[in-house]
Amino acid sequence: xxxxxxxxxxxxYCYIGKKRLxxxxxxxxxxxxxxxxxxxxxxxxxGVRMELSDYxxxxxxxxNIPYDQAKAQVDGMVNSAKxxxxxxxxxxxxxxxxxLAHQIAKYAKTVGKDKVIVERFFKGYFEEGADLGxxxxxxxxxxxxxxxxxxxxxxxxxxxxxxxxLADQKQASDMGVRGVPFIVIDGKVSVSxxxxxxxxxxxxxxxxxx
Numbered sequence: 001x002x003x004x005x006x007x008x009x010x011x012x013y014c015y016i017g018k019k020r021l022x023x024x025x026x027x028x029x030x031x032x033x034x035x036x037x038x039x040x041x042x043x044x045x046x047g048v049r050m051e052l053s054d055y056x057x058x059x060x061x062x063x064n065i066p067y068d069q070a071k072a073q074v075d076g077m078v079n080s081a082k083x084x085x086x087x088x089x090x091x092x093x094x095x096x097x098x099x100l101a102h103q104i105a106k107y108a109k110t111v112g113k114d115k116v117i118v119e120r121f122f123k124g125y126f127e128e129g130a131d132l133g134x135x136x137x138x139x140x141x142x143x144x145x146x147x148x149x150x151x152x153x154x155x156x157x158x159x160x161x162x163x164x165x166l167a168d169q170k171q172a173s174d175m176g177v178r179g180v181p182f183i184v185i186d187g188k189v190s191v192s193x194x195x196x197x198x199x200x201x202x203x204x205x206x207x208x209x210x
Contacts, residue, residue: 001030001207006039006172006182009098009132010047012077012088015122017181017194019084024200038109038118040102040168041180047097049133055090080194081126088126096133099165104142106161107151116145186210 003021007014025031052058059070074090081088101121108117120141124130131137135156142152154160172182183191185207191200 001034001186001204002037003034003186004037004039004184006041006168006177007180008041008043009101009118009121009125010095011043011180012081012126013194014181015086015126016077016080016084017183018118018122019086020194020197021183021200023084024197024204027197028201028204030204036115038105038114039172040106040165041172041177041182042098042102042165042169043180044095045097045099045169047095047133049097049131050095052093052095053091055093086123086127089129092129093126094129094131094133096131098132099162100135100138100156101132102165103155103159103161104138104147104152106164107155108142108145108147111147113145113147117142117147120145 005014005018005021007018022031025034050058056067056071056074059065059074060067063070078088078090105114105117105121108114121130121132124137124141125132130141139149139152143149172180175182177192179192181192181194183203185191185203188210189203189207191203195203
């Protein structure tokens, strides 16, 4: 089984959705037979660095909604994450442009380390307040999972894998994808959003039957 996942490291629902999908695969005992392909999607391609001590306030301003409504949404995300063993820290979040992180993930795929670097980036961003637009931060995380420092340097200097990142974004746009996570199972069944574990299990079973 082949599963393609379009996601952005700055998207909380992408991290939650990834974990729920992994749990569904585990419960169905389909982990070994499944190949997950991570696809790049930038929610804010022109994003700039911004330290956020109150994410609810940021959400309220961005979407022009009352603060209480924004806080309820953020609290809901935190609770959903907690159910999966994740500790979202919205009080230390640092927003930034994610294009370099996506490029590194593309390189990691070529050496079989895309799964570990994707998890490291998500964890770093949402649980540790890591700045994924900072070259030194990305370099440290890349070394942690065993990526070659020399290749990392080339990616930065020569903008390697940028075309692949942009191609993923275009593919999503051509399919009409406007939000992430967006998941395609075996090219047959698509799932939009961070659905429940049970929903993912049904989608996986449906794809197996088609």
